Amino acid sequence: MDSLYLIVGLGNPGKEYAGTRHNMGFDVIDRLAGEYNTGSFSKFGKSLAGKGMIGDCKVILLKPQTYMNLSGEAVREAVDFYKIDHKTQLIVISDDIDLPEGKLRLRMKGSAGGHNGLKNIILHLGDDEFYRIRVGVGAKPDKNADLADYVLGHPGKDDRKILEEAQDRAAQAVRCIMEEGIQKAMNQYN
Numbered sequence: 001m002d003s004l005y006l007i008v009g010l011g012n013p014g015k016e017y018a019g020t021r022h023n024m025g026f027d028v029i030d031r032l033a034g035e036y037n038t039g040s041f042s043k044f045g046k047s048l049a050g051k052g053m054i055g056d057c058k059v060i061l062l063k064p065q066t067y068m069n070l071s072g073e074a075v076r077e078a079v080d081f082y083k084i085d086h087k088t089q090l091i092v093i094s095d096d097i098d099l100p101e102g103k104l105r106l107r108m109k110g111s112a113g114g115h116n117g118l119k120n121i122i123l124h125l126g127d128d129e130f131y132r133i134r135v136g137v138g139a140k141p142d143k144n145a146d147l148a149d150y151v152l153g154h155p156g157k158d159d160r161k162i163l164e165e166a167q168d169r170a171a172q173a174v175r176c177i178m179e180e181g182i183q184k185a186m187n188q189y190n
Helices: 021-035 068-081 116-125 147-151 157-180 182-189
Strands: 004-009 042-044 047-054 057-064 090-096 104-107 131-136
Touching: 004 021, 004 068, 021 047, 021 057, 021 090, 021 131, 021 147, 021 157, 047 068, 047 157, 057 068, 057 157, 068 090, 068 116, 090 116, 090 157, 104 157, 104 182, 131 157, 157 182
Parallel strands: 004 057, 004 090, 090 131
Antiparallel strands: 042 047, 047 057, 104 131
């Protein structure tokens, strides 16, 4: 096992985006920071970063501040600075409208699936070979509704509870990937 992991949660900076479906990655990072006492986040290039330990692994928790569509700029910067092998030491957490609300999907690699943040990371890394945890936020209830309004909207009370439970499971999946490997984590959380 590699002893250093870069764990990136995707989201948008700013109070108006806090708690929205699209900020699922930021929410999972905040859960990890709280659970493992990684200390406060500080400015690192185009991101906010926290450092600490999860189990026996050193981690850098990263929240890109570039806005979702330019997440790859921040990820590339951190991968280069910390000399991360993105194929084995990078875990990206994002929302997914194609998954039922609260469902997780872990992958070793794969397409962006229409997610602009993942698209930009693939563009900046040059391939799609990095671990990812996608957290289902459900499809928009009205096919004619605006997608941006949906993903940037705040879930209701019942939905929020489902998503918070998913955030807990995603945080557990991160630790499982680091301690037991991606294959075991996929078997357990998919």
